[in-house]
Amino acid sequence: MLRLSTKCQYGVRAMFEIAKGYNSGPVTIKEISEKQDVSVAYLEQILNQLRKAGIIKSVKGPGGGYILDKEPGSISIGAILRELEGPVAITSCLDPKEGCIRVEGCVTHLLWKSLGEKIEAFLDNMTLQDLINGSESRGEQLITITRKGKRIRK
């Protein structure tokens, strides 16, 4: 129930690899493909979309690859997912592009809206830097950060 597409999952994992190389130059699709077990062809599609959105830059030719446009701490997971699949919208009623005539008087609308907001807040408050920190400390820090929920959404 409530599955996240593989596209989004792969996108975040690819962004993590690029983020790791933030201080050491561009990361190639091939490297990402090998480290994250995702086909080069599929990654091309995903990264292209993220590049057009402006959250990564690309460098062509030998020695090229992808680089983050901002520091890892300034790119949230929510931002990545939104670029790949639009805003969080648990139901079509909540999607700005779709909407619903039943909204007023609908008993469940506020329920889904409220849940959607919680999810979005969570995703917007988590950054690539958190993933990097988490991977260094075997995930313990990630858990701490999310449980305490101290940081404020930008």
Place this chain on the structure above:
Amino acid sequence: MLRLSTKCQYGVRAMFEIAKGYNSGPVTIKEISEKQDVSVAYLEQILNQLRKAGIIKSVKGPGGGYILDKEPGSISIGAILRELEGPVAITSCLDPKEGCIRVEGCVTHLLWKSLGEKIEAFLDNMTLQDLINGSESRGEQLITITRKGKRIRK
């Protein structure tokens, strides 16, 4: 992104109608269909599944229909959704029936797990009674309840 199926949405709305009739006898599929704009045939499928799960009971023959098995305050939205579509599993890696060989060392696994737990806690803490209260006060109470998040999950 992260859509909830119409089946789940209709399921909750149908359960709401049945919950409203908790003190006034069985509610028929036809009534639910009319009030919630969902086809009788589709509701049959959905309600049957919920009946088999034991969260509603059915009464056959004239005057029959569906009744809640417990009071509205004891049936959480999470329980309804789980019966219809299995546990919350943002990724297949988190699904007990699927799993993933990459779990150890996967940088995003804890992220999705953590998000899934938050979603589940939200859904398990919200009951049909909350929906009823919300519909009576035009949703204001629902918002208050969710924002404060005081209640404890059973």
Place this chain on the structure above:
DNA sequence: AAAATAGTCTACTAATTCTGTCAAGTATTA
């Protein structure tokens, strides 16, 4: 200049999941 590296872009398709419909039942009550 040529070769090698690396990203860009568009189209297409196979598979899966979703969203239902349909028809032929069974059980209960008036």
Place this chain on the structure above:
DNA sequence: TAATACTTGACAGAATTAGTAGACTATTTT
């Protein structure tokens, strides 16, 4: 026994997902 209402399983069209393929452009190295 007629009417009401739930029960069950099969099926199908539509939409989405998940990916592949191939031809192209840009940059650097030799």
